[in-house]
Amino acid sequence: IDDRLAAVAVARHLEDDGSLLSKLLIEPARRQRLEHALQEAASGPFGRFLPNATDYFWGIREQRVRKLVLKNGHLIEPDRPHGLSIPFERPHLGQALLDGVLLPNLFLMFLVLAILPRVRVVGGLRQIGYVALFHSILLAALDENAPEERDLAAELQVRENAWGMRVIDEKISVREQLAGLPEGALFPDLLRQYRLRTFAETTDDLKLVRENARWRKIGQAGIKAT
Template sequence: MEPNTGGDVLTLLRAFLPKTQFERPAHAIKAANLTLWPKMFGGRFAFLQIDDEDIADLVADHLSDENSWLRMRLLEDPNFASNILASLDGLASGPWSGWLARGTDFFWFYENGKRLPLRLVAGELIDPATGRKVACFTAPDILERLANRSPVPNLLLMFLVLSILPGVRALGGSYQPIYYPLMRYVVCRTLEAAGVDEDLRQALATDDVPGAWGHRVIECDGDPLELCLNCMNGAMSDLIDRLGDISFAEACGSMKGFVTDPSWHELHKRLRNGLIAPTDEEWAFS
């Protein structure tokens, strides 16, 4: 939503949203969408939403299978997880810094409504602020805690099970064209160091359309949110058809989200100064 969105539009939108308090962002987003979707779009469109708790269930399905790739590589290989983390640290300290941070190690930890980072130390997930052990980095312990939602997968683990492993194209926000290829690079570099999964490495290396920018991108006449709110009384289908006829290139418009963003300015500066280049190995999986 733009900062200068009209007050009347905000007032109308807030009137639709649930007034209760929520323990986690996923709960608030899910409740808001379940309220907004039928009011704004009626029954013409089916609605699919996946949040971090759904990803927790998906990861649990993987880890419940003793022969799953995720369980054998991430949890049971003694070096795989640590090599991924080392690659992330290498990116953070090099010219690609700022695009794929090691915010937490594979899982976030929820406690008293707060999301806390974890660190993988000697086979255990530790709260770095207190030194307290949260979980052993083993399938039984992780599965037990995923069931009560105390840990939830981080972004890297989410993309691993939703996109990288199944080969599903990812459509994301304006930073994704950088951090998602870097995720693929980290996974492939770790596989190569371990000398395993040549077929997966080859599939990733030869996939020339792994993802695209475009999520939440609509540039058209008028503010999209205001158009939607004004079309709620029977005209929403016409608006959806009109926006659906706009090509992807037209919808992106001037791409001002890129040209005004400080992170993209810094990336351009590094390219101009030769600190990074399209031929860098980190960029091989874009």
């Protein structure tokens, strides 16, 4: 993920006091609900996947990333009296993000770059855990009495933002191939098999992407725009 892109995206959300992100972060009752959802996720069985080392944002000082805590309405460096101190208000947060003084934490990054725009993300073994948690946290923080948030909650029930795209298109799945190989020969055999094939052959020209209704709409919109 591009940290600076995510920072600019969060700043743009915060420019609008009616945006979902502004409500969740700035309105005290909504932030309390969000924090409760974060705590519930952290204490649950999959809490080990949740990256929660800082409060919403990382600070950048002297070209180093700093942990921040939210205290008395300010983001501050713990145990650093002369460290960063940024008012937890939309204009100050937005400007600090644009100035490179703040970076959003992983939850906010995925929120603005993937979950809200409904973009599928592809990642590693930890991501399969924390992206699902991010979905659950957002669902718990939404206001069901607000029509637009109720609609978003319904969309989020379809967990398109999951780990992996399963782009390898095979009559025999990779899992079945692994099951049929002798112990110790799993990955060398797979490597020999797939290194002889092109990406297009392995994915059937990205069949899963081409046949996905959402991607077709995006492609059609792009064609019309050009």
